[in-house]
Amino acid sequence: MSLLDTFLNWGVFRDALPLLLTGLWVTLGLGAAAVALGLAGGLPLVLLRLYGGRVARLVAIAYIDVFRAIPVLVLLIVIYYALPFLGLRLSPFTSATAALSLVSAAYSAEILRAGIEAVPSGQVEAARALGMPPPLWMRRIVLPQAVRLVVPPLTSNAINVFKDTALASVVAMPDLLKQATQAQALAANPTPLIGAAVIYIALLLPCVRFVGLYEGRLRRRAR
Template identity: 60%
Template sequence: MEILDIFFNVSVMQRAFPILLRGLTNTIVLGLTAIFFGGILGVLVCLVRLYAPKPLRLLAVAYIDLLRAIPILVVLILVYYALPFAGITLSSFVAAAVALSMVLAAYSAEVVRAGIEAVPKGQFEAATALGLSFPRTMQKVILPQALRIVIPPLASYSVSIFKDTSLASVVAMNDLLKQATDAQALFANPTPLILAAVFYVVLLWPLVRFTSRLEERFKQAYGR
């Protein structure tokens, strides 16, 4: 009974539930924001990496390598605590969204690059023969084919970004983990942390299964 009272206290769960629910909402909004902007930025960085003049390509390579090498927590701390020294002050939500988007963009850029390079070169030549401009070729011909290839790994990275939203508590954003730790201190009981873990499982487990299904369908479609 003692372990139940400590880690699975029903009374504490009932009181902490509304607090954690607000944190869950913030976590979902943060995750979706990071995925949206990180995906767009990743495609742009990829196109610069492949087709821009050499100096810009080198900058894109440096961006991708650095953001993949630096831990997300370090990026988050730099964005939130270092930018004010340059006169740029961001809220905890914006700082977390910027940091997560930047890191996701670096990984997305490499995935999309692999997808574009997997498209046969004849597709480019055919589009050129039809008189399509480069932007139109990418929009209508290349990217639709590449995205079918890169969706499974991009979905996997998106799930990882959702998990990494818990790092936003470091900059005092009221995400799920921050609300759980505050509730733990308020009620002097670790039950809110257990409840937060349940929330994460309920949120992320379907996404993990969805990603696995995508990978299976990808193997069936392209593994023949």
């Protein structure tokens, strides 16, 4: 059997395509949920770390450090296989979303912290001098500028989250990789895995290019 017949068999790919597309929708839903929840969790974390009391800062720092250090796969296995012993049984989708979101929130918090600290402190001091309460100057002055600065790293974090969705296959989640693996087993041919790789590239490559273009635009504005 030739290289093309083994890895790029059009007939096998055509037969596996319905399974791959089904897995793609699951991957998109899982990735979107994890990115959104991670960003929603990262914002209060960074606010606690920067502006909270001493105990709140220590808790936020501990959370960020621990969840940046733990591998997503280990966390996913703990959530899916260990929590049932404590009486909490989660579905594969919920377990994968929780694991990815918890880790994503830690990274999002650090990215947002870098953006907030990059805003000139004089602007905040001026807002305070005018009597603006902290929620107001945070919403109108700091966050709009910080968000523009952190778009590239947040996009890179989102790309990593979507790639990490492939780990959900270990808990029988019917994502793109799981469906490709099943199609490979049915056809006794690795072409479905190559097809899944092509789909991942087609999905994430525009995001990678967007990060590069946006960073170039920021550098030109800085000059």
